[in-house]
Amino acid sequence: MKRNAFISGNDAVAEGVRLSRPHVIAAYPITPQTVAVERLSEMVEDGSLQSEFLHVESEHSALSACIGASAVGARTFTATSSQGLLYMAECLHYASGGRFPIVMMNANRSLALPWSIYGDHRDSLSQLDSGWIQVYVEDAQESLDMVIQSFALAENLDVLTPVMLNLDGFTLTHTYELVELPLQEEVDAFLPPFETPYKMDLDNPKNLAFSSQPSDNTEFKYQQHHAILHAKQVIRNIDSRFAQTFGRSYGGLVDAYRCEDAELIVISLGSTTGTCRVVADELRKEGWRVGVLKIRFMRPFPEEEIVKITRHARAIGVIDRDISFGFEGTVFTNVNSALSRGNTHIPTHNFIAGLGGRDISKESIRELFSTLKKISKTNDTEQNIVEFLNLNVATND
Amino acid sequence: MNTTKITARSITDREFFYGHKACAGCGGSLAVRHILKVLGERTFTAIPAGCMSAVGFIYPQLCFTGNAIISTFPGTASMLSGIAAGAKALKLNNFHVVGIAGDGGTADIGIQALSGAIDRRDKVIYICYDNEAYMNTGIQKSGLTPFGAKTTTTPAGENIRGSVTHKKNMFEIVAAHGIDYAATASVGYLQDFINKIQKASQVEGTSYIHVYAPCPTGWGVASNTTVNIAKEVVDCGLWYLAEYECDEFTLNRNPKTFTSVEKYLRSQGRFKHLQAHDIEHIEEMRDRKWERMRRLWRSV
């Protein structure tokens, strides 16, 4: 019988991992990911999870060990955050270039300096070019469900690409919610054991992770690029297959809320979206035509969906919990690129918000929509389009 | 478990590292060849970025006839742990997991992961082939470059005569973890090396072998001198053949007299610049080391 549990995002990930039956887990503790690996350790101890758990000495080793295990065909999981993700950086490219279908949870957290254990997206977005599929989830149920879906996606032989599952640090990792726990037999049917011909095999020996000459390197990279592009369709298929089995659909690459007739649309990642939806509902009651578009996957990037969903909008705001210093937020860059390729000419505005755990309040989202309304009326492109939301002090600008 | 001694006559004719592009006379490739011959076909080999991966894995020319993978430079030991854990979880039987890394890959950038693997007592064999500098990148100083050696980052000039530091004591650093088995070896004493590989393969936990492997290109010697130099370094006392197991160190070879350190050093381009007092200093350090080893270690 299905069970419900009142658990945190970290717990939900651990439950999703248990149901996915990985062979090897290698992880190194870092706040705010720790609870996830503590739960997994307990599950290994009590025998409810039959995984080899490697207590590694660093995040580099965590991912390096996962690559080694994956190279013999094992299903592998790791989890990290922030500085730990950066310490893995070399292995991130190694895992994707080697086509090792590892699933990793990343508890989104700010990067030093100054030190901050609180949330933003600068860790994962700084690694956007590492060749990993990146998904951002919003609540504990989606966290659990997406662990299972991430393994199905990563291990699809036409994808064979590692997946980074991003949870907002504290806001999601440490918030308790009621979560439905899927049945093991249903998960087993949904996610069969991983079989791959691209592994070190005692009966059919292989040389892996080799060097390439300039004459071949581009082809390997082309292949990798197309595998991730192909993942778009696989993501949609997995989402509908998941809905059939478990009754929950997350919409694939994006999740649009009241966007159909929206004049003003705000685009966001992760848990901020919930606040945006609440404000959108309030504003709708006041007669505003506003919508919220959550980007679930930053790679592959849902450019077609963004163009299609926003095509009738008169202004688009993008919330970035990161910034590429000296330019703009990374989500904003990606959205603008998609819109320009879609040949749409809707004014866009970038809101840098929620850095280092700064709260993104309902009031600030209201303020954001007001700005968008102004832009939609004046169509003013002269103004500074990269704006820090909620600065606590006056500036010279 | 096969404990029959492997000799020149009995060793398998099969080769597991063939057609590689290492320099002629490469001591490292000789080490790799015998490691894989002793361990056999049911072996997963991880080799980090470095000479042995650069010369053996250039698609489509792939020179390892068994399962092999390049690891990240710092990640040899962690990848070994992952392979061993994966293979165990997949219920594979009767296999070896071996990592073969150079001196820089072991004593410098890879020491953290190596320490972790030993700490976990993962069932892997880690072999450091020590050619005393970063050779693949063009002969730069590593933590295992000996005192006085000229490298491209420790040039021999008027003010400084080569490396001013001594070799890190990797063998005892590893032993200090309480590892199940550790040994030193030299490609000049192949039978001893082969015996130790065989022994390492039968250890239940982690094992480590530190094998001295001359690099003719980096050391400024002729390609045919590799084996002679690898013998001489043991005979003159600048390297030693030893084992650590069950909390005990054993000197496998304890010569009554040493051959000439000066002759060993002078025969190599990298030491040509050394002055008499430098050589005296090297001899002093050797004598201090041997005094301690002879006092504290068992001797056969």
Add this chain to the structure above:
Amino acid sequence: MSNRPTVQHFNSPKHISDYPVGPAFRAGFLTSTNAGWRSERPVLVAERCTLCYQCYMYCPEATVFKITGAVDFDFDYCKGCGICAEVCAAKAITMIPEKR
């Protein structure tokens, strides 16, 4: 020569699907030789050979191999380093200049 890989024909990829999926390919696949590296080659005087096999053991290339009553060399892959001649106590191997 048994148990030694030899050069195989390699069909260069013509289509992207001819490439392996990621860097994973057949172990022990040789497409080129190393013979051109040699400036000297070993020559064995079989009568002097004591079959101690030290040349076979110490060859970094594994290109010395055992035959009945002697050893022979794989000149496709011998780089002419001269270690075999150096370790031969019976002086049965000499290095001679490679003719081109």
